Amino acid sequence: xxxxxxxxxxxxxxxxxxxxxxxxxxxxxxxxxxxxxxxxxxxxxxxxxxxxxxxxxxxxxxxxxxxxxxxxxxxxxxxxxxxxxxxxxxxxxxxxxxxxxxxxxxxxxxxxxxxxxxxxxxxxxxxxxxxxxxxxxxxxxxxxxxxxxxxxxxxxxxxxxxxxxxxxxxxxxxxxxxxxxxxxxxxxxxxxxxxxxxxxxxxxxxxxxxxxxxxxxxxxxxxxxxxxxxxxxxxxxxxxxxxxxxxxxxxxxxxxxxxxxxxxxxxxxxxxxxxxxxxxxxxxxxxxxxxxxxxxxxxxxxxxxxxxxxxxxxxxxxxxxx
Amino acid sequence: xxxxxxxxxxxxxxxxxxxxxxxxxxxxxxxxxxxxxxxxxxxxxxxxxxxxxxxxxxxxxxxxxxxxxxxxxxxxxxxxxxxxxxxxxxxxxxxxxxxxxxxxxxxxxxxxxxxxxxxxxxxxxxxxxxxxxxxxxxxxxxxxxxxxxxxxxxxxxxxxxxxxxxxxxxxxxxxxxxxxxxxxxxxxxxxxxxxxxxxxxxxxxxxxxxxxxxxxxxxxxxxxxxxxxxxxxxxxxxxxxxxxxxxxxxxxxxxxxxxxxxxxxxxxxxxxxxxxxxxxxxxxxxxxxxxxxxxxxxxxxxxxxxxxxxxxxxxxxxxxxxxxxxxxxxxxxxxxxxxxxxxxxxxxxxxxxxxxxxxxxxxxxxxxxxxxxxxxxxxxxxxxxxxxxxxxxxxxxxxxxxxxxxxxxxxxxxxxxxxxxxxxxxxxxxxxxxxxxxxxxxxxxxxxxxxxxxxxxxxxxxxxxxxxxxxxxxxxxxxxx
Numbered sequence: 001x002x003x004x005x006x007x008x009x010x011x012x013x014x015x016x017x018x019x020x021x022x023x024x025x026x027x028x029x030x031x032x033x034x035x036x037x038x039x040x041x042x043x044x045x046x047x048x049x050x051x052x053x054x055x056x057x058x059x060x061x062x063x064x065x066x067x068x069x070x071x072x073x074x075x076x077x078x079x080x081x082x083x084x085x086x087x088x089x090x091x092x093x094x095x096x097x098x099x100x101x102x103x104x105x106x107x108x109x110x111x112x113x114x115x116x117x118x119x120x121x122x123x124x125x126x127x128x129x130x131x132x133x134x135x136x137x138x139x140x141x142x143x144x145x146x147x148x149x150x151x152x153x154x155x156x157x158x159x160x161x162x163x164x165x166x167x168x169x170x171x172x173x174x175x176x177x178x179x180x181x182x183x184x185x186x187x188x189x190x191x192x193x194x195x196x197x198x199x200x201x202x203x204x205x206x207x208x209x210x211x212x213x214x215x216x217x218x219x220x221x222x223x224x225x226x227x228x229x230x231x232x233x234x235x236x237x238x239x240x241x242x243x244x245x246x247x248x249x250x251x252x253x254x255x256x257x258x259x260x261x262x263x264x265x266x267x268x269x270x271x272x273x274x275x276x277x278x279x280x281x282x283x284x285x286x287x288x289x290x291x292x293x294x295x296x297x298x299x300x301x302x303x304x305x306x307x308x309x310x311x312x313x314x315x316x317x318x319x320x321x322x
Numbered sequence: 323x324x325x326x327x328x329x330x331x332x333x334x335x336x337x338x339x340x341x342x343x344x345x346x347x348x349x350x351x352x353x354x355x356x357x358x359x360x361x362x363x364x365x366x367x368x369x370x371x372x373x374x375x376x377x378x379x380x381x382x383x384x385x386x387x388x389x390x391x392x393x394x395x396x397x398x399x400x401x402x403x404x405x406x407x408x409x410x411x412x413x414x415x416x417x418x419x420x421x422x423x424x425x426x427x428x429x430x431x432x433x434x435x436x437x438x439x440x441x442x443x444x445x446x447x448x449x450x451x452x453x454x455x456x457x458x459x460x461x462x463x464x465x466x467x468x469x470x471x472x473x474x475x476x477x478x479x480x481x482x483x484x485x486x487x488x489x490x491x492x493x494x495x496x497x498x499x500x501x502x503x504x505x506x507x508x509x510x511x512x513x514x515x516x517x518x519x520x521x522x523x524x525x526x527x528x529x530x531x532x533x534x535x536x537x538x539x540x541x542x543x544x545x546x547x548x549x550x551x552x553x554x555x556x557x558x559x560x561x562x563x564x565x566x567x568x569x570x571x572x573x574x575x576x577x578x579x580x581x582x583x584x585x586x587x588x589x590x591x592x593x594x595x596x597x598x599x600x601x602x603x604x605x606x607x608x609x610x611x612x613x614x615x616x617x618x619x620x621x622x623x624x625x626x627x628x629x630x631x632x633x634x635x636x637x638x639x640x641x642x643x644x645x646x647x648x649x650x651x652x653x654x655x656x657x658x659x660x661x662x663x664x665x666x667x668x669x670x671x672x673x674x675x676x677x678x679x680x681x682x683x684x685x686x687x688x689x690x691x692x693x694x695x696x697x698x699x700x701x702x703x704x705x706x707x708x709x710x711x712x713x714x715x716x717x718x719x720x721x722x723x724x725x726x727x728x729x730x731x732x733x734x735x736x737x738x739x740x741x742x743x744x745x746x747x748x749x750x751x752x753x754x755x756x757x758x759x760x761x762x763x764x765x766x767x768x769x770x771x772x773x774x775x776x777x778x779x780x781x782x783x784x785x786x787x788x789x790x791x792x793x794x795x796x797x798x799x800x801x802x803x
Binding site for chain 1: 626643
């Protein structure tokens with residue numbers, strides 16, 4: 001039996017390393033910018049974080065099964081373009097949004113089928129998805145954005161309900177539901193066990209392929225939803241949008257303490273990860289840091305945060321499972 | 323290991339035999355420099371050797387050819403021969419031509435004319451083994467250790483290998499040859515050492531002992547009286563596996579309620595593979611399986627679970643447990659749908675905690691709480707958790723593959739008592755153990771396996787270690803009926 005050792009502080013750091021990073025960031029930003037801690041700015045941060053958080057929630061499931069989904073950025077573009085076509089054709093925003101989300105699920109099902117049954121590494125499958133979905137989006141739009149300044153679909157990106165922007169409400173609902181699925185359902189428990197030890201799970205009678213498949217469908221569906229929010233916010237569908245979204249989502253998941261090796265992770269961790277990235281972006285903008293320098297700084301901070309997390313986990317305490 | 327002392331002379335093949343776990347592997351590790359002896363000495367040419375590691379051993383002319391070959395599949399023969407020593411063909415740029423020429427020279431030494439540019443994957447098992455031997459020679463080996471070199475070879479390939487070994491002998495190379503195949507050792511060996519329980523029990527000429535005598539030396543392990551076996555009257559037939567071959571071939575396999583059926587066999591006889599197929603973990607060979615008289619097809623572990631079959635696998639950490647997750651999660655992993663409401667979707671957390679607590683208590687799993695990571699527990703407790711998940715899943719047929727390997731004596735005793743408990747509740751157990759005394763004491767009946775097939779069934783009351791070894795090694799002696 002290993003005993004937990006180290007002080008309370010060390011223990012806190014280990015369990016909530018990402019929270020600490022977030023807290024330090026918030027303090028630093030508040031000290032260096034007077035605008036940061038104002039309600040309009042914080043609302044702005046939350047709105048910007050929402051799309052990444054929705055995608056990253058699905059990505060969390062994928063990564064807990066020791067998979068990865070690189071196709072989400074392209075899928076955001078594809079689902080919004082197709083949804084816009086459907087809105088044009090039917091005149092109904094609702095039908096278009098539904099179509100976009102379903103298309104996301106379908107693309108996820110394709111990814112999932114190749115991963116689960118054809119047993120091609122997720123990296124390869126979704127790398128192919130990354131170029132295929134982007135390609136289709138460019139083909140069907142001819143490469144140019146479809147702009148539309150009216151229509152109910154804009155509500156998803158720009159609407160406000162009870163004083164709270166709709167994207168933030170969507171994010172909150174998605175995170176709550178995904179947390180619930182992960183922590184309370186048999187499917188969620190299967191996700192952890194398949195990621196923790198695929199062979200032992202199979203030998204326990206779990207249908208591993210089926211679990212993996214559903215994880216990618218869920219991820220695709222949420223990506224479709226994120227595409228709808230983005231479409232609403234931009235009042236347009238752009239075949240070139242969403243580039244690099246996969247990296248932000250993966251970064252949020254990893255910063256949140258989910259292991260790339262699978263078997264460990266949580267939705268709340270991912271939220272914290274997404275907030276860290278969002279606040280970094282916001283803070284850099286407030287401090288008028290050069291955009292090119294921002295990229296470098298962001299990468300360095302992500303590396304340092306994960307390095308710190310690993311160091312703490314290894315050296316300070318042995319943490320109980322969960 | 324203790325009192326292990328024997329000599330290998332240049333130009334001789336010294337055969338080392340012993341039961342599973344007799345200490346052959348440990349000896350191999352020490353001689354190849356992978357492990358350091360606590361005491362004792364290795365003498366080479368009369369001078370004491372203290373090996374610092376595998377590299378040191380090869381530098382001093384001791385090469386090892388493991389059962390699992392250590393070649394890099396997609397590299398050429400030449401590259402494999404000089405792996406890590408590419409500088410023989412150039413200090414910075416490795417000249418492919420020189421490398422191939424050098425490789426050709428080495429291969430010629432053992433009379434091989436393989437193209438050194440061929441990738442190793444293109445070769446058969448026997449040829450790969452020859453490449454290993456050639457590598458040993460290119461390292462100027464004067465002493466070669468071979469671990470079960472014929473385990474995966476066909477009869478014809480074995481003959482080729484033996485010819486090469488004879489060539490090596492003429493060159494004055496000493497060979498320590500470890501084998502389970504007793505019938506072949508006379509064809510190649512000059513002298514013989516028998517190990518048992520980590521000690522040498524015989525060392526002498528290969529013809530000094532008859533095969534039955536060799537077996538008697540190997541298995542002479544006393545059966546201590548510490549097996550608490552309780553026999554319960556066997557109930558109805560739970561499981562039946564029809565023999566694969568024609569009628570009158572292998573024995574029919576069956577398991578009844580309250581019975582422990584042991585599978586005996588040497589390492590590599592296919593016991594684990596056989597139970598894995600039974601459990602649906604690997605594709606079946608089309609054996610006809612009946613459960614309670616009903617013909618079934620076990621396509622995957624999921625089906626097996628539904629049929630009431632559970633397996634505690636040999637490799638606890640890789641196949642049995644989800645390390646990094648807690649005890650509760652591991653015990654209930656097989657019953658998540660069952661303890662969930664709304665069509666098996668929403669986990670009933672109270673039921674989950676209750677089930678987990680029940681098994682932790684009943685099986686006396688020692689842990690601070692059932693939310694402890696299973697990775698932190700002792701082997702015996704881990705084994706109980708793997709067993710628990712099958713009991714929770716209402717398994718009636720429990721496969722225990724080496725259930726006491728690597729756990730301490732107290733935990734072993736607990737495992738035996740648990741087996742008794744399960745039998746008295748009408749479960750049937752299939753037990754695989756390489757520990758023959760354990761197998762003999764805890765089983766009601768025993769099936770012996772050889773080369774992937776069941777070859778003999780016997781009640782354990784009639785079984786002796788000798789009889790089992792006779793059937794397991796395929797030696798036709800007078801004692802084997």
